[in-house]
Amino acid sequence: MISRGATWPLDFFSGVISLEDFPVLEMKNITKAFPGVVANEDVSIELRKGEVLALLGENGAGKTTLMNILFGIYHADKGEVSVNGKKTAITSPNNALKHGIGMVQQHFTLVPSFTVAENVVLGLKETGFVIKTKTVESKIKKLGDAYGLPVHPRARVWTLSVGERQRIEILKLLYTGANILILDEPTAVLTPQESEVLFKALRKLVSEGSSVIFISHKLDEVMEISDRITVLRNGKVVGTISKTETDRRGLVKLMVGRDLLVDTVKPEAQIGRPVLTVEDLSVKNDKGLLAVNNLSLEVRAGEILGIAGVAGNGQRELAESIYGLRKSLSGSVRLDGKLMRSGNVTSRIRSGLTYIPQDRKTIATCPNLSVMNNIFMKNSITRLVKSSSFNLDNKAMSARTEEMIKSFSISTPSSRTAVRYLSGGNLQKVVLARELAMNPKAIIAEHPTRGLDIGAMEFVYRSLLEQKSKGTAILLLAGELYEIFRLCDRVAVIFEGQIMGYTPPDPAFIEEIGLMMAGSMQEDSVHENQG
């Protein structure tokens, strides 16, 4: 249906504007430049009364910038905003709230030690000097019940889950009377079940005449919740479509500008001996709380074991502890049968373990050093280029770097460019080039496609699958379920540092995976495939 290519005319589907279609919000020809990047270029969107408009686009497409302009955090270089048909200058978030525009940011802005009610009235001028706690609490209770967002008004925020905190943010906006809600990737921190609760509330809201802008890069939920979809690419609007007139595939095409083969076949690989064995591992997080709780797993040669879970359930600590960056309390990690000492990275690298962390900028690379320096970061141990410690062979290293830049098609001005000038995708390629060049026996990949565009994502997937077919054992701590279905041979679900159960990598099991992500143990008799 979306066969006309990328530049879909903006007003194609607007058709005849009836009274109900009257736009409550219009942003016209918005341009916003940051040094070196144009985040938004001539972007126009309109939001109608009682609809959910999805802003869809890859990371870096300009969705968040656009919404920050609308909410008064940034100021547009050019363009205008109209609310209810009146041209309006939104100078600050407070000002935006006065116009009925509210935004739930990706990072919540709650005071953990305050109660829900206190957080809701925080900063509201109308409250006056003495807070009428009872009134506020009952009003919150009423709002929560009305929209299916239950939360106890007297609970302290720090005791609540991420999903509940998000509800508070939304209730706070409703309390102030916002009728245009902006939600920036609200489902990123939610389990599928919690997302469902959110969606129900949003449907209720729009049915009562509010309007919602829903930022996302996940196609499925966009297809589920939105009425119309505006797709952004490279800071420009490439099309606005009503949901009923498109499908997943059409959206991908708009998002990336080309048809993408989403579902490729996994290469067949001989699954062999156990390579990475973790037994009864317990690890504390930075706060000193138990993050990994007596966890055991095994990854075999040529196998990709995917770990699904809501972020923050011990994935990072598990990965760091297997890699030796974090000391374990108890338990053992074996690589090819060899016991690895807790907290020793060097011996693990030497034994062929590599780690692709989620934070490539803060852990996996040195931002101010060159591509070459970053490629040879582990060279004292891995010896990609053999040279004496007292007489480094800069020529050989430089030649090897050029080779890798070519074979991984890293787009960089030169091998001497500091990697902070590289895009996320190219930076990840530098990391992959370094980590895969050592011919690892086992790879720990922690959300390796985080923040990458679809092209770079494909590259990462292909690289991992290629390693698998070479017989490498891969532990994938996935950020998205899609990644798991796409790559893995088995899926383990983690919740609060424990594995709740295993399923095959099949979308048919999504409900079960969701339940386990939310903390319910798998019933033992269901699957026999956990090896």
Place this chain on the structure above:
Amino acid sequence: MKIRVEKRLEIPKYAGILVPVISVFAALLIMGVILLIFFIGRHGTLAAAFGKTVEAYQEMLSWPFTNRYGLASTFMRMVPLAFVALGLSFAYKMKIWNIGGEGQLYMGAMASTWGAIFLFKDITSPFLMILLLSICGAIAGALWALIPALMKAYAKTDEIVVTLMLNYVAIFWVDYLVYGPWKDPRGYGFPGTAPFPEQAKLPTFFDGEFHLGIFTAITLALILFYVYKKTSWGFNSRIVGDNASAARYSGISVRNYTIIALVVSGAIAGLGGATQMMGVQHRLQHGFSPGYGYTAIIVAWLGKLNPLAIVLVSFLFGGLLVGNDQLQMFYKLPMALISVFQGLVLFCLLGGEALFKYRLRIDREELLDNE
């Protein structure tokens, strides 16, 4: 039209040379204004003061570099600066801010004095004596730096505060020695030790105007240059300096690198102290260093931590110190002026580096009214 300040994406290469050069000139200019005000107070009229300022500047900038006596003093001042600055660069490469060059210099000087007049006083071979005293100086500097190193590596203390405070401990310790137990009984009550024996003095050249220290400093600079460029220590220390988490991830022991960086840094400064004793002072005295350890911080920065550039900058700064001595002698200017000048250079340098991260952009387009 509107002028905007925006961040540069890439800092151009020429900034590395341009900023230090401009900083020195800017500091000279501001210093000129201070001198001018000073001379107005003394001579009354602006014209006379202006004349005096120009004259003083000519004296300050020409004497240290254009005649034999001036040059000799310049080289003499340059050596301790170069040693300490080279030592500091070793730690600064890893973003470990050793401010303790002064204390490490003092401890190095103290240890070599101990060797020269007590421990090895029976050794007659100059070669062996100089070698032993150099080792003494380096070890003392290293041990003095080991204290903040261990504290940083194991207790995560801030090395800036600890190294700075240890300077005072070292200076007062040396004062205690030279006023007390080590005081020369034949020194007419002067706070200093007995002179070094002949075999503990560095060989000199050109009628005794240059001592061996200048060559050891240059050799050391060449060695460090090689270490930074061509060894895995230099390679890995860049990683530790840029991103310690990445270093840990790469299997580099950040703790060991921290300790070694500070210890070597202190050893080089301590060697500088020993060299200063053997080459110039020939006895340990109260306040023998006019703050070489602090000036060296500026030298290391101006030299952008490049060992060869550091040698060059320490030559220039040695000259400035000598020029300042001239001003003091012939114009009766206060001694603190050199500190003012050094402060101005560092101020301009750091300010210049910060400002260079931005550029001005002129927008000719009319901006949309946001009101």
